[in-house]
Amino acid sequence: MTKSVERIALPAPSPSTARSLTVFRYGQAGARPKAYLHASLHADETPPMLVAHHLAALLDEAAKDGRIAGEIVLVPVANPIGLDQNVAGTHAGRYELAGGGNFNRGFPDLTDAVAARIAGELGRDEAANARAVREALAATIASVEPRGPLAHMRHALMRLAVDADIVLDLHCDAESLPHLHIATVNWPAGADLAAELGSRAQLVSIDPGGSAFEDTMSGHWRKLRERLGAAHPIPQGCFASTVELRGRADVDDGLARADAEALLRFLIRRGVVRGEPGPLPRSVGDGVPFEAVDMLRAPVAGIVAYRHVLGDQVKKGQVIADIVDPTAEDARGARTPVATRTDGFILTRRDDKLVRPGQVIAKVVGREVLPGRTGLLLED
């Protein structure tokens, strides 16, 4: 089988409308390793969808040549709900306007149900235990009854991904250098992915909180191992990463094609696609604790004027940006400087320069864990 295309219908939000998820499948169902990739779960992040388009073209060729060794599931548009959201002419992604919150939060944790399902089934054979976990994950998610369009969409994405060996959640940031979010259990195992994509930093944490897609998929294995692993060996059966493909404005066929080629080489290295990946590029970024990333927030409302560009090295205490209030009576008092708390480099900036208090205006990648970086480590 070369490629099949499936359209999974999602519940219509209103009469006379329809939405669906488009799924490209390559390889034999059930073949291993299984890789799952989807694009633009936040909907207002365009680069991943163009990368998915280029990746599909590369996979079409690989399939035609009989080079798909495992199974690949590619969802080129992960969020048709968010794609459809438009407020007064402006696309509004990231949060569901109907009140469902951040699209990449709140994926249901199946650990309890899976642990109950496999109790008594596990033995001393790690590979057999992994198969039992995968079957239980698939059976558990299949037994969940989602309520409402957003829950249906999250459920459909999880059903496609939950038993995969590799899960890549393709996003982008506002203005950004390429980087990865990755769980401690998957680092430094993901050094090949980071090197292929030219990732400038890997933000590593046990669990950043919020039940994001990636953390839910890889977290099942870590949590099951914590619970049951003392008596029964359970591998880290899911390698997952949230891939941040630069910034929102970085939409370009050349960049997207190169990213897709990097993802294909990664899939070749992992044995999902047959071929010769060539030498691994030299890595250009390190893995750092996510707690060492300074999230600079606007203390007041205004216009953010940056003193630095992406990639600039900065020192602890250095002012990164000013928040300007153009209505200040004395122009000398119009600026509120915002300094970083760490030595490091600037990874991201905001694209919309009109800011509200509390909004993140930059991420600075340091090396030392920062005080107060606890709880939800993600932006919001």
Ligand SMILES: [Zn+2]
């Ligand atoms: Zn995102």
